[in-house]
Amino acid sequence: MRNRAKANTLERMFPIYSVHENSIVTKSGDLTMCFKMELPEIFTLSKQDYQHLSNTLFKALELLPNYTVVHKQDWFLQQSYKPDFQIEDASYLALSNQRHFNERAYLNHTCYLFITKTTKKRIAQQSDLSSLTKGYLLPKQSLDQQLILDFTSSVDLFQRIINDSQLLTMTCLSENEILGNELESGILEQYFALSDKNRGSLKDLALFPDKVKVGDKSVLFHTLSHVEDLPNKVSCANVYQNFSTQSSHLLLSMASQVGLLLDCNHIYNQYLFIEDSQANLKRFEKSAKTMHSLSRYSRENQINKQWIEKYLNTAYSQGLKSIRAHFNVMAWSEGTQGVSDIKNNCASAISQMGCTPRFNTFDAPVLFWAGIPGNSGDFPREESFYTFLQPGICFLNLETNYKDSVSSFGITMCDRLTGKPIHVDLSDLPMKKGIITNRNKFILGPSGSGKSFFTNHMIRQYYEQGSHVLMVDTGNSYQGLCELINSNTQGEDGVYFTYTQESPISFNPFYTHDKVFDIEKKQSIITLLLTLWKRDDQKVTRSEEVGLSNAVSGYLNKLQSTDITPGFNSFYDYVACEYKDSLTQKKVRQKEFDLDNFLNVLEPYYCGGEYDFLLNSQSDLDLLNKRFIVFEIDSIKDHGILFPVVTIIIMEVFINKMRYLDGIRKLILIEEAWKAIAKQGMASYIKYLFKTVRKFFGEAIIVTQEVDDIISSEIVKQTIVNNSDCKILLDQRKHINKFDQIQQLLGLSEKEKNQILSLNQNNDPNRLYKEVWIGLGGVHSLVYATEVSYPEYLTFTTEQRERLMIRKRAQELNLDLESAIKQLNRENLSK
Template structure:
């Protein structure tokens, strides 16, 4: 079935393509368009050229190591060797200014997520798409030249263009080429279909998109195309810069180039050689890359003739002698290294709909080319022919006098190998922002990495000194986990999560003189049961409060407590008015259970009930700690999805700290075992250092090795790298069982980062990424950058940029926190208090 390029030919019947001065007659595009038909997902030109195209998905910029950039370059070189002689490889990278469109359906959002959506609405970013087109020119086709444009020449389709055998052979070669460049998995591709070429009334195809410079995914819009006095497409003023003259090109090239802004004294930060004219060129532009496969015998013959000619003229001019030596070196390298002869051309088509921005546009493009050591060359006379050759399927009309001879290795150095950051479609993760533009991205730290085998567990280590933005990142991540249905338990010192906890109506356990910390391990909340796990947790707590660390309890004492708990809950079932807490347990133990022990003739040496009652009396009514185990609120710990234990004020109090840590341990284990199919997160902030002193180390070891089996994730946060290095527990239990490493600004540790690198098992690529953070932040924006490594194989840097509402929720500045709390009290809720302070700011 033949599908003619109907849409283009219909919608452009009123389009005027001026190819001469305005005084001359203009032409209709339909009368000169070089495309004959689109058939079997391929384009056939009126000259008989066949084009097969792919859309490429390139790796994200700033994520490739020098070795990976070299590997991609090698893959292109290898793939290019299988293309037939005469094939034209046309790679076209589109960069279009776009604006993020927020979703303002409040049913899809919480207070903070809606605020974030409004904050990022209309945030400009550069949208990238890449197309690879392989063109097989018709046999015997006359090479194009800028002297005579094919726009003015009528053509008829040669019979061989309709030969299915020729098409099938070329299709096979194109398929082999695609497999070779995507074999490593770094580059993904998809073959363009007929619909992709011609589009429809809702979406422009690649042909219409190029002719009218239409944004991707938009409906086709008819525009005039004018070449004189300047190149204009509709309202867009265009500038065309070329890299087609050897004299204007750098003396050396490489697959990579050092980015000075992100490099340090200790590390070199590399990007692709062509990145300055790719993702780093912040304007609307198309980067066209052409490589024409040459006949090696013919090229060698021509170069030998040139060498002999220069040899004969070398006595007359030093330039001739230099040209002779260059030709000789070129031939020697071609033969000794088995190089592939190609002709290459590169150009940048930049545009703006504002005539006043044309000067700035020229400066941006010229600066980017200068970064590649390329002399900028603005094309004027040859612009129409080069623009026409850039049309998908018309690469054979590239003027050969605009190309230069080289080897495929050198030509591919000028290929753009990187793309913009991609957002995840997974339902779990955290919202961050693109490092270059600030476009909001959803970063999946769970589903896709596990499905792809990148990580084996969800445990994380977060390292960031004071002022690095650590609290903002951890608050944002905990909020994301909560909003996505996870149960969150946080052990904190410093009140970093009080704002978020208040906003989501979570439980906040902290110690104040007027409102001391309270628990109730005896209460069985809705959804919980008195199982072995529950009884063991209460026994562990009672033994810890009864016996010193140096005292060893007897088996008979353990049994006595176990029997007492069983009898107590039988007693509660029979007396519904009795509230379960330590007070009623103590009374039951003193009155009822004492009688049971006496009836059973239990000797004092086996269980000293008087000693137990005496030691535990401070936790009973009227005792020093009578509040500790008798809470009457915040009791539904199993079902509550956001719980914070603030231990800063009790970390030096043996009794309170012991009770709190045991409660946290048993709470999370209870959630871990009973909440099946639900994600459970435990975040241990700087408290882990105090916890290590109180026997919490073994629990953390157990936790990090076990949570994976229960859909749980354990996260440890540390401020000082020395603390992590000095702690064997952190090194052996936590780091070795954490597949995700998250680091914030480490510039203060730059001179001793080798220790951190060794501790965390970071690669040199990751080291360069980490030390590049916050070195070139966008002016006028307030944010910090964060480095995330998944399994040591996927490593990226993002912005942690938040809305004002999120900022005042997460802030740890005491004056700001106090002001938010005061306004929350005045207006009746945390949300209204935050809105008030944002309006007043």
């Protein structure tokens, strides 16, 4: 049988008349100004921040004239991560990470704000007068020029207040962003396609009472349009139980459940109808009198009268503005998600808001039509409820996705919710914005918290972006990465020093490649000699400082004027002969500078002594131009002599880089080297390093398991904490009983404490990752996930069984480390 049903065209029914700059004019005569809003990142706001947001929105909304509709439209679209395989000079690990995250699903969020000036009649119309049901569109009441000028002025002021909040940002949409251009679709086309893809994707519309069909997508509505469906109390911030503990409460906005936490394609529409508040209250007073006169016939009338009087009493006593509001979740099925899954997910999300979910079964087409950008004047009055401005604001979504840094430099971390890769700059952009004043970092994480994985992951990316990296390790945590770099550079880089009896660490503190000794170099030699000469409990007199300084100066002058071999042996010979003679000539008394005592104490480091290897290296290794150097000193960390000496000389290597590598990023990472740092002389060295490194485009990074290691040295504690604007903490559940001490030491706010204690509270079992908290200057803080590919995991692993497996594979097949990892990765993928 032939279908004779009459079908309308979208062109005939389309409610939009014209678009000019950022304004939409409808055929019914409404004027809408269109904006894009940038919201704060999820999990970054404190209770005070949410209150500030609420107050800001309240102040801005109060400025809008009567008969204005504020339509906030939040789009949440499922997308897949698209890797970049064209990275210039990308390493094997960088490319393996790109492959690991290929097509990782995530929910992309975009927020729009449409402010519509309509008329008294239009704002009060019901669904039977929607432009969707009319055969013609002619405005019954138009806006005059003065009303339009007043409206645009109030919206401009609205925008200024929002942008001044420093938490929200409003930018005007351009005509191209509304209508689209040859390459990209605008928001109107995106709405009718339910997609943000390129142009030419419009689909047929089919309207049914309970749904709208857009192509093959079934659009469903769950509405909050009746007071009885709402909770008794609302708040702009609620505790998110999944990431909270008994002693910490992580907050999210009330509407976050139907925002980023609702994992399906959907739009969250939020409508606030600003009418004449006094007229509304008078109408309620009249209704209360009517209910009172009818109360004898029905108890319901008496109850309604009590509710109306309560509403009126609240409005008059607190000076509140009466408005109407409506909120709906517009979700659609796509791909493997069916209609029943969408309905269940939306109903569950609304229930977690404390509201009663109501699936709309009778006017879905009218709600869809009113949701067209700029057409909120078509919204049916019967689908809204009366409330006040403050509680209405509590239903607004106030968070967005994690945001990528716009800086070209940075590291890749992961979104906490979805695992999408996020580009994070912890150094340059925060410095440029004034968030931090130095690039130094303090990393605290107990054993098993993922500390070494995070630091390896960060350091690898620093190195691959041209940084010079020097590391002091006490547990072979960076051996795998160093070996991989050494293999890839054919031994030109990736230098790994470790102490063994057969091949002990040796240095030559008196060697420079150009025989130039500036004040800093000379001072580092004096500090080293004082450390060898004096115990911690022995004070150094002024005359001893002068005597030692003269000895070092005399020897350095001799190096520059003769061809003697620099080293501790020739220095010892110089002091024992030439310098001793000069002291005799000057008649320097023994109590002023006891040279014999000095020579006797330092004799073990002289030729034939127990430690003669330490300061007489015969290899003039050019560490200045090596970009990745690891000093593994685990075997000597408890040695009272070797450990502090080796650590000081390592510092000297880095200070050489500071002095000579202008314009090149450089960093030093010290892991668990606290016994040397606890010494007073060494603490002064660290203090100098932390305060000076920022001037040389450098970073000092301290990594520790125990906060007690920092507390044990007052100088170091103040130096590290006060001069590390980037603080990085990993899982602190082992320190939960003394976290108040950590909070006080690091100067953490209550919001930062709640973020830190939420680490790894509700990890996705389908992903292998550990969470890490990063705080910048007490201004910005966020929890990220450290997730790496299998090859990167094999490179960084500290599990002895896995390390032996990799080395065994390399030895059996005569492969380098990278080739062995590649083969193990292929086997893992084939499982």
